[in-house]
Amino acid sequence: MPSCGFRPVSAASVTRAASTIRGTDVTRFQWEDLPQAVRDAVQDHAGPVVKAETATAGLMPGVAARLHLGDGGSVFLKACPADHPAAKLYERELWAGRVLPAAVPTPRLRWSSTELGWIAMLHTFIDGRAVDLSPGSPDVSAVLGLVAELGSYLTPYPGDDAPPVSGNVSALLAKGRHLLDRGTLAEQALYVAALDKWDVAELEGATLLHYDLHAGNLKAVGDQVFVLDWGFACQGAGWVEPVMFAPRLIEAGHTPERVEELLMDLPAWRSAPGDGVTGLVALWTLFRLYKAMHGPEEVRDFRGRAAAAGKAWLRYRLA
Ligand SMILES: Nc1ncnc2c1ncn2[C@@H]1O[C@H](COP(=O)(O)OP(=O)(O)O)[C@@H](O)[C@H]1O
Ligand SMILES: [Mg+2]
Incomplete structure (x- = not known):
C-alpha cells in the first residue's frame, strides 16, 4: 500500500x-x-x-x-x-x-x-455474540457475575490518575437541570423528590468504574462475558456501576422489583445509600429524556426507551 x-x-x-x-x-x-x-x-x-x-x-x-x-x-x-x-x-x-x-x-x-x-x-478481536438480558436468559446471571467481578478486581484502584465520577455525572446534572428548570416535564415532582436529598459527594469512592455497561458494550463467548468500550471509565463508589447498569435490565423486560432482587447478589449494591441510588437513577433518566427530546433525531427512540426504563425504576423506588 x-x-x-x-x-x-x-x-x-x-x-x-x-x-x-x-x-x-x-x-x-x-x-x-x-x-x-x-x-x-x-x-x-x-x-x-x-x-x-x-x-x-x-x-x-x-x-x-x-x-x-x-x-x-x-x-x-x-x-x-x-x-x-x-x-x-x-x-x-x-x-x-x-x-x-x-x-x-x-x-x-x-x-x-x-x-x-x-x-x-x-x-x-472478541469473536463473540451479543448478550441477551431478557428474563429467563442465562446471560443475565453471567453479566451480573461480571459486574461483581469488576467490583472486586477494580477496588481499590491503586493509581491517582483516574478521572473522577463527578466529572461524568456533571453531564447528567447539566441536562437534568435544563429540563427541570423549564418546569414542563411530566412527573416533574418525581425527579424533584428523587434529587431532594441527593449529594454528588456520595458518588466518590475507590473503584475504577466502567460506567457505561449495556448490551452494546458486552460480548459473550460461550458463558464468558467480555466488557468492551471503556470510554467513560472513571473512579467512584462501587455501587455506581450496578445502578448505571440496572435500567438496562428493565429495558430488557425485567420488573424493577425483580431487578432489585437480582442486584442483591452484588456486594456493592448491598452497601449502596438509598437516597444516593434514587438520585442517580433520576439523573440517569433525565439525561436520556433530554437526549430523547433534543438529541440527534436518529437515536431519539433508542434514548426514549432507556428513559422509560429509568423512569419505571424511579417510580418503583419512590412509591
Ligand atoms: N474488541 C472487540 N472485539 C469484537 N467486537 C468489538 C470489539 N470492540 C468493539 N466491538 C464491537 O463494536 C461495537 C462498537 O464498539 P464500541 O467499543 O462499543 O464503540 P462505541 O464507542 O462506538 O460504542 C461493539 O458493540 C461491539 O459489537
Ligand atoms: Mg460502545
Whole structure:
C-alpha cells in the first residue's frame, strides 16, 4: 500500500458512511477515512489488512472496525481524529486499556498511536455474540457475575490518575437541570423528590468504574462475558456501576422489583445509600429524556426507551 505521508484530517473533511445501529442510521468513520500514515502504522504493527468490517453497534462517531489480517487473524480498531469533540472518550479508553488489570475480561490493548492526528487503538478481536438480558436468559446471571467481578478486581484502584465520577455525572446534572428548570416535564415532582436529598459527594469512592455497561458494550463467548468500550471509565463508589447498569435490565423486560432482587447478589449494591441510588437513577433518566427530546433525531427512540426504563425504576423506588 503506497504511503502519502501524514495528512491531518478534520472531522468535517471526511466522508462517513452510514451504518445501521440498533435500527437507526448513525454515521461512523470508516477504515478508508483514516490518513494513509495511520493505516500504515496499524499495518506495521498488525500486518496487512485485507478487509475492514465496520461495527454495526455503538453510538460513537469514531472508527470501530474488525480488521481481517493477511494471516487469517483479526484485530479490532477504534480511532477518532484528535481534534474531534469525541476524542476525549478515545483518550480515556486508551488510558483504561493501559491500567486495567489482566484479570478483567476485556479485549487487551495491543497497540496505540496518538502522534498522527488521530487517536488509534488496536484491541484483541472478541469473536463473540451479543448478550441477551431478557428474563429467563442465562446471560443475565453471567453479566451480573461480571459486574461483581469488576467490583472486586477494580477496588481499590491503586493509581491517582483516574478521572473522577463527578466529572461524568456533571453531564447528567447539566441536562437534568435544563429540563427541570423549564418546569414542563411530566412527573416533574418525581425527579424533584428523587434529587431532594441527593449529594454528588456520595458518588466518590475507590473503584475504577466502567460506567457505561449495556448490551452494546458486552460480548459473550460461550458463558464468558467480555466488557468492551471503556470510554467513560472513571473512579467512584462501587455501587455506581450496578445502578448505571440496572435500567438496562428493565429495558430488557425485567420488573424493577425483580431487578432489585437480582442486584442483591452484588456486594456493592448491598452497601449502596438509598437516597444516593434514587438520585442517580433520576439523573440517569433525565439525561436520556433530554437526549430523547433534543438529541440527534436518529437515536431519539433508542434514548426514549432507556428513559422509560429509568423512569419505571424511579417510580418503583419512590412509591
Ligand atoms: N474488541 C472487540 N472485539 C469484537 N467486537 C468489538 C470489539 N470492540 C468493539 N466491538 C464491537 O463494536 C461495537 C462498537 O464498539 P464500541 O467499543 O462499543 O464503540 P462505541 O464507542 O462506538 O460504542 C461493539 O458493540 C461491539 O459489537
Ligand atoms: Mg460502545
